[in-house]
Amino acid sequence: MRVIYLLLLSLMSIVSIAEAVPVSSAATENEKSAHAVVAQTSQLSAKATSIKQSVLELNRDLYQLEEELLSPATTRAAVYFSLSYGEFFEPYSINITVDDKQPIQYLYTKRQVSALKQGAVQPLKNLNLGPGVHTIKAIAKGVDNNGKNRELVLEEKVEKHDQPLYIELKIQDNKEIQSAELMMSQW
Amino acid sequence: MNFLLIFLLVFTANHVYSQNNEQEVLRLKKGEYYYHYLTGDFPSAMNQLKQWRSSEGAIADEADVMEAAMLLSLGLHQKAQSIFLEIQGNDSNASSQAWFYLARRWFELGEYSSALASIDNIEALALKPEMLGEAQFMKAAAFIELGEHKKAQVMILNMSRNSIWTGLARHNYILAMFDGNNSGQSLALLIEDATFYLPETEEGKNLRDRIHLISALHFLQSGRNRSAEKHLKSMSLAGPYTPAALLQYGWAKVEQGEYDQALQPWRELQARYNRFDPEVMESMLGVPHVLELMNANTQALNIYEMTEKRLLSMKQLLTEVNKGLAVNTWLEDWVLQQNDQNWGWQANIDSTLPFNDTSAVLQQLASDKKIVNQMIEYRDLLLLTDYLTEKEESLRLWITLVDKRERESKTRIVLPIIKKANENLAEAKINLKQMEGYLQRSNQDLFALPNDHEEQKINLLGKTAGTIERLMNINKASRNVATYQKRWTRVQGVFLWQMNTAKVQKQWGLKQQLVAMDRLINNAETQLIETRLANKWSPASWKGMKARILTILAKTSELRDLSEKARIERKAALLVESSEFLNDFTHRINDYLSQSRLSIARLYDDALQDYVATGDLNAEEQQ
Numbered sequence: 013m014r015v016i017y018l019l020l021l022s023l024m025s026i027v028s029i030a031e032a033v034p035v036s037s038a039a040t041e042n043e044k045s046a047h048a049v050v051a052q053t054s055q056l057s058a059k060a061t062s063i064k065q066s067v068l069e070l071n072r073d074l075y076q077l078e079e080e081l082l083s084p085a086t087t088r089a090a091v092y093f094s095l096s097y098g099e100f101f102e103p104y105s106i107n108i109t110v111d112d113k114q115p116i117q118y119l120y121t122k123r124q125v126s127a128l129k130q131g132a133v134q135p136l137k138n139l140n141l142g143p144g145v146h147t148i149k150a151i152a153k154g155v156d157n158n159g160k161n162r163e164l165v166l167e168e169k170v171e172k173h174d175q176p177l178y179i180e181l182k183i184q185d186n187k188e189i190q191s192a193e194l195m196m197s198q199w
Numbered sequence: 200m201n202f203l204l205i206f207l208l209v210f211t212a213n214h215v216y217s218q219n220n221e222q223e224v225l226r227l228k229k230g231e232y233y234y235h236y237l238t239g240d241f242p243s244a245m246n247q248l249k250q251w252r253s254s255e256g257a258i259a260d261e262a263d264v265m266e267a268a269m270l271l272s273l274g275l276h277q278k279a280q281s282i283f284l285e286i287q288g289n290d291s292n293a294s295s296q297a298w299f300y301l302a303r304r305w306f307e308l309g310e311y312s313s314a315l316a317s318i319d320n321i322e323a324l325a326l327k328p329e330m331l332g333e334a335q336f337m338k339a340a341a342f343i344e345l346g347e348h349k350k351a352q353v354m355i356l357n358m359s360r361n362s363i364w365t366g367l368a369r370h371n372y373i374l375a376m377f378d379g380n381n382s383g384q385s386l387a388l389l390i391e392d393a394t395f396y397l398p399e400t401e402e403g404k405n406l407r408d409r410i411h412l413i414s415a416l417h418f419l420q421s422g423r424n425r426s427a428e429k430h431l432k433s434m435s436l437a438g439p440y441t442p443a444a445l446l447q448y449g450w451a452k453v454e455q456g457e458y459d460q461a462l463q464p465w466r467e468l469q470a471r472y473n474r475f476d477p478e479v480m481e482s483m484l485g486v487p488h489v490l491e492l493m494n495a496n497t498q499a500l501n502i503y504e505m506t507e508k509r510l511l512s513m514k515q516l517l518t519e520v521n522k523g524l525a526v527n528t529w530l531e532d533w534v535l536q537q538n539d540q541n542w543g544w545q546a547n548i549d550s551t552l553p554f555n556d557t558s559a560v561l562q563q564l565a566s567d568k569k570i571v572n573q574m575i576e577y578r579d580l581l582l583l584t585d586y587l588t589e590k591e592e593s594l595r596l597w598i599t600l601v602d603k604r605e606r607e608s609k610t611r612i613v614l615p616i617i618k619k620a621n622e623n624l625a626e627a628k629i630n631l632k633q634m635e636g637y638l639q640r641s642n643q644d645l646f647a648l649p650n651d652h653e654e655q656k657i658n659l660l661g662k663t664a665g666t667i668e669r670l671m672n673i674n675k676a677s678r679n680v681a682t683y684q685k686r687w688t689r690v691q692g693v694f695l696w697q698m699n700t701a702k703v704q705k706q707w708g709l710k711q712q713l714v715a716m717d718r719l720i721n722n723a724e725t726q727l728i729e730t731r732l733a734n735k736w737s738p739a740s741w742k743g744m745k746a747r748i749l750t751i752l753a754k755t756s757e758l759r760d761l762s763e764k765a766r767i768e769r770k771a772a773l774l775v776e777s778s779e780f781l782n783d784f785t786h787r788i789n790d791y792l793s794q795s796r797l798s799i800a801r802l803y804d805d806a807l808q809d810y811v812a813t814g815d816l817n818a819e820e821q822q
Contacts, residue, residue: 056772059765060576064542066758067583068245073751074590075246081597081744086736092227127237133230143732144725174736178224199220 082138089141089170089177091116095128097185101162101192103128103154106136108181111146114139133180141172150181152194164194236265264297295325299334311341332364339368343375351375360396366406369393373410377417390414394433407433408440415447424454442468442478449485458493462486473559474513480787483509484794491798500802507795514788520560521781524774529557533565534578542579542586550574564780573773580766587759594752601748604741613734620727627720631713638709641702645695648705656694663687 083089093106102125108116116137120128128134152164170179178199185192232247248262267282302317318338323331335358342351351372358365373393376386393410397403411430418427431448434440445464452461465482472479483506490499520527532553539547550571552558564570641647646657667687671680 056765056769057576059761060580060769063583063758063762063765064579067587067762070751070754070758072246073754074594077747077751078597081601081740081748084736084739086739090227092231094230124234124238127234130233130237131230132234132237133227134234135231143729143736174732178227180223180227197223199223 079138083140085176086174087140087142087172089139089172089179091136091139092133092178092180093118093128093136094133094180094182095125096182098125098129098183098192100157100185100190101152101154101164101183103152103183105153106150106181107153108136108148108150110139110141110148112149136181141170141177143172143174145169145171148179148196150194150196152181152183156192157190164192166194166196168196170196170198232262264294264301267301295321296330299326299330302334302337306337306341309344311344315341315345328359332359332362336364336368340371343371348372348375348379361398363398363400363402363406366393366397366403366410370406370410370413374413377413382421390430404435405438405440408435408438408444412440412444412447415444415451419447419451419454422454424451427451428455442472442476446478446482446485449482449489453485453489453492458489461489473562474509475560475563475784477563480791484791487795487798491802496802496805500799503795503799503802507792507799510788510792510795514785514792516556517560517781517785517788520557521778521785524778524781527557529553529555529561530574530577530770530773533574534581537578540582542582548575548578560781560784561777563784564777570773570776570780573769573776577766577769577773580762580769584759584762584766587755587762591752591755591759594748594755597748598745598752601741601744605745608737608741613730617727617731617734620723620730624720624723624727627716627723631716631720634709634713634716638706638713641706641709646698648702648709649698653694653698660687660691660694 079088089110091108095101095103103120104125105117105119118134118136124134146169148166148168148170150166154162154164156162164183166181170177180197180199182195182197183192184195228247232244235241235244235247244265248266263282263285267279298317298320302314302321305311305314305317314337318334318341321334326334335354339351339354339358342348342354351368355365355368355372358368369389370393373386373389376389390410394407397407411434415427415430418424418430428448428451431444431451434444445468449461449464449468452458452464465486468482469479469486474480474483487499487502487506490496490502529552532555536553537549541547548571550565552562552565558565565574646653649657664687667680667683670683
């Protein structure tokens with residue numbers, strides 16, 4: 013009986029040690045492969061970084077090309093929207109039509125309104141306009157400084173020549189009348 | 200001389216006008232850049248950046264700072280560093296917000312001196328309170344990292360008392376005090392402040408737990424078990440630090456000789472958490488160890504044997520997962536579960552793996568920041584490859600469209616149509632002129648502008664006049680034609696009167712029609728000029744475009760191949776690392792198995808020794 017116990021004990025110890033032995037003998041192997049992995053990882057990261065930079069540069073070229081393909085300089089008309097101070101009016105949507113066609117509609121988030129109030133100019137849309145005079149109608153909906161719903165309306169004409177046309181719709185505060193008005197400029 | 204003066208004036212006016220236009224367009228573009236930047240659309244902002252590099256003034260500085268931050272986020276440190284040095288050399292006008300983002304990136308990269316230099320450019324009033332708190336935390340933490348503890352302490356004292364950022368700064372300061380072997384009342388007060396003044400949010404609660412845990416670990420290491428226990432007891436039972444707290448609480452109890460009280464937290468730990476958690480695995484061997492200390496050897500033996508079985512099943516699962524790792528989709532599943540589709544630093548990444556058997560084993564791997572960064576890089580490369588494939592497809596479609604535009608432009612027969620329209624317009628103009636002449640003459644003509652009925656009447660009057668004349672010539676004696684003559688004269692007079700009365704209105708009607716016709720002709724003329732212009736402009740939509748598209752398409756394809764290759768390599772490297780992690784895990788389980796088996800053997804041996812010592816062996820066994 014004692015022999016069996018002893019045999020059992022020895023067997024169990026051998027099994028345990030046998031499972032533990034490869035761990036200690038493989039330690040140096042692991043260290044080497046860990047170094048190799050670190051080197052490979054940094055190489056791969058450098059490669060990924062270089063690809064990201066190239067994609068970024070390509071993205072700029074693609075952006076420019078797509079702009080030109082979508083609206084060549086001769087017919088390009090870019091519509092921008094801006095807000096000066098925004099004390100008397102805070103927009104929540106804008107609706108623009110050119111020659112009663114091509115409706116542009118936009119709903120604003122708090123973050124976008126905040127960006128506009130800080131002096132940012134929103135690129136609303138790039139249009140294709142033929143030569144000649146076009147009618148632009150715009151309705152900006154929002155709330156005034158008393159929290160009441162208000163609409164600012166504008167109807168104006170723009171003339172398109174062979175150079176890109178820049179149209180800026182701007183909500184301007186008018187301190188004298190304590191109100192805001194929608195204005196349009198073109199270049 | 201006068202001519203020269205006029206020429207100069209016209210030239211100057213034109214020059215000023217075009218310069219103003221350029222300024223206004225530049226202002227719009229600057230505003231557009233800010234819009235993308237402030238609304239968080241950084242790739243679009245980057246597209247705009249290139250345009251500001253050469254321009255003078257504040258926007259260029261701002262662009263420099265922002266470009267440096269964006270380059271840092273992409274890991275392009277050297278280029279960012281050179282821009283940063285350049286900005287520091289000049290008096291920059293960049294906004295506090297831009298400096299803040301740059302400081303944040305430096306801080307994340309562990310470049311504390313550069314982070315401090317960037318923070319020094321921030322004006323406190325220009326930032327929102329939340330951003331200001333973060334900037335102050337970064338400053339305090341950077342001081343701590345650079346060993347300037349006094350400055351860090353002053354910074355923390357100046358921060359808002361209840362902010363999460365102040366809590367984080369205090370946490371870092373406490374860690375620094377532990378590292379410096381500081382102890383005493385000031386440390387105790389600092390820990391009390393750090394755990395008391397925190398917002399009652401999820402983040403605040405977790406930070407409180409963390410501060411308690413690090414304090415407990417520190418006190419356990421220095422043998423102050425009761426202090427450690429006090430902190431462990433203060434921790435929540437449903438936070439990310441609960442497993443570590445339960446394990447350490449058990450050990451604190453063991454250290455104090457309260458063995459029976461050590462078992463409960465470990466049982467709780469094993470029941471509630473994943474068996475592959477390091478804390479759970481440690482507690483699996485801790486329970487029978489404590490039972491041994493309590494001299495409950497039979498129970499200890501039973502638990503060791505149960506633990507051995509559990510460890511064996513865990514090892515088997517690990518081996519199976521490791522074998523099938525190459526075909527397992529855990530990485531793709533993880534990418535798919537991300538809601539944010541951006542790549543780079545602006546992406547909001549959730550590092551938790553999807554819930555399944557593989558993730559139960561690999562979740563520990565995903566808690567390693569280095570591995571998470573590699574996973575993010577893999578995801579970035581996957582998104583970039585998809586993006587480039589999509590762009591390739593779109594460029595090919597553009598080629599088809601440009602071809603179509605060219606074909607249509609060349610086959611469109613525009614000139615004959617314009618010529619014909621021009622002829623029609625010229626004819627219309629002549630007709631208009633004639634009508635205008637007729638209107639002009641109508642003042643002198645008594646019977647001008649007759650309608651059909653009036654025309655008939657005029658004809659009738661003419662005929663009647665002829666008849667009367669004939670009658671007068673044929674038979675003067677027998678017939679008195681004078682009556683007819685008088686009657687004719689009267690009818691003619693009435694008719695003339697009626698026509699004259701209606702003439703003004705007719706003239707007015709005709710004039711209106713002629714004006715409308717003139718307007719229509721003018722419109723048609725404008726339209727014709729615009730059509731001619733549009734025809735002249737139309738080649739701009741295709742001329743030279745195909746060559747440009749082909750060049751960019753070649754670049755895109757090349758980059759897509761590179762990206763795809765890098766993605767495959769990154770995945771292979773990740774799989775190797777995962778496999779190594781699983782091997783290490785298996786080795787750890789082997790260690791635990793060895794420990795449990797040795798303990799089993801030892802307990803059996805002790806039992807045998809007792810059996811022999813008490814003399815219960817028969818004669819045969821003794822031999």
